[in-house]
Amino acid sequence: MHVKMNINGRDIESLVEPRTLLIHFLREQLDLTGAHIGCDTTHCGACTIDLNGKSVKSCTMFAVQAEGAKLTTIEGMANADGSLHALQEGFRMMHGLQCGYCTPGMIMRAHRLLQENPNPSDEEIRFGISGNLCRCTGYQNIVKAIQYAAAKLAAHVEAAE
């Protein structure tokens, strides 16, 4: 089937089989390998991307369902000048990753969480990222990384005002 969507600001048109999962479309047809396949069973969240303002697990969606949608993947997070997004910087500064496998999904989920709740409590962050599993860090530094980004984004908003 013919599909059209906008990914990281770029309009994409392609032919896909209906059974093609969105994660396979992204990784194999578009070479966007930032989103990972972890569990392949809707548990781990490593494949999380942003689709029309929602965090979704792209292993549990067909590419054809994204027809006409606006998608953001980890590849679309850095600023236009190449500098890191506040969340990427936060994960780096606060040691929010060890092996890094879960990080793209964590960042995409945290991105949407901060859009909806710019100043989340520790508990709200943990509840908000409960669909993303990390087997290395014990989450402590991931929570700190998200808090770092929330503070940085808030300071940026204040400066703009």
Added chain:
Amino acid sequence: MIPAPFSYHRPKTVSEAATLLAQYGDDSRLLAGGQSLIPMMKLRLATPEHVIDLAGVGELKTIERTDNTLIIGAMTTQAELAASNVMADALPIVREACLLIADPQVRYVGTLGGNVANGDPGNDMPAVMMCLNAVFRLRSQGGTRSINAREFYQGTYITALKPDEILTAIEIPLPPEGHGYAYEKLKRKIGDYATAAAGVVLTARDGRITTCAITLTNLADKPLFAKDAAAAVVGSALDRAALEAAARAGRTIMSPASDARGTTEYRTFVGGVMVERALKRAFARANG
């Protein structure tokens, strides 16, 4: 994991969807949020030849309040229900249960209609809808009919829904102002299906329970309406004896499988505990 090949259909109206369903019947499956169907297709436990995606059917995505009912379109997502002020006001038990389903990503996509129509005894919304005495509106090419949630479930993945029918909306009579409610769910970890869960909606006057409904999730091959457990507390001030009687009556109808979540004995035991906890919390919330 890659699902078996299928043809994809994206109708724009319920009527178009019903026509497709009539045409393909047993060879087709309706796709709502896909958070149960797609994993099943990836495991090839489901291999429909035709997938009819309801995402383009706008008329299934509404929340409408009348004087004494709330009518929720089947494609309303759990995230939309949890964020809705109308729901929080009128049906707080739905919001409470919504936030216990899976995780944020699944709730953005998973729908109320899919959750209740799927017939998985592990799903939470069927028991909540039975507790609220909800009515499911069904539509086929031949017409429409309604069925009470309490009569809908027959066994694991077996419901009263016919192969050519679409569950279009859920109609919920509004419980009275000041009602008490609770959905108590024991799970191994956040996002898990229930080891055991119980829903309670009750009303009270002068410190005594006047009406009560109790339902159970994942404690049999279908959600259970625990009529005797509810009868055991009506008229009481929810003293120890009434609580124990309700738990006892609830346990007599439970028959959970022994599985990774626990043995039959354990799950039946905690099933009774869920009944007691849900009753206590609902009673504390009730005015009167």
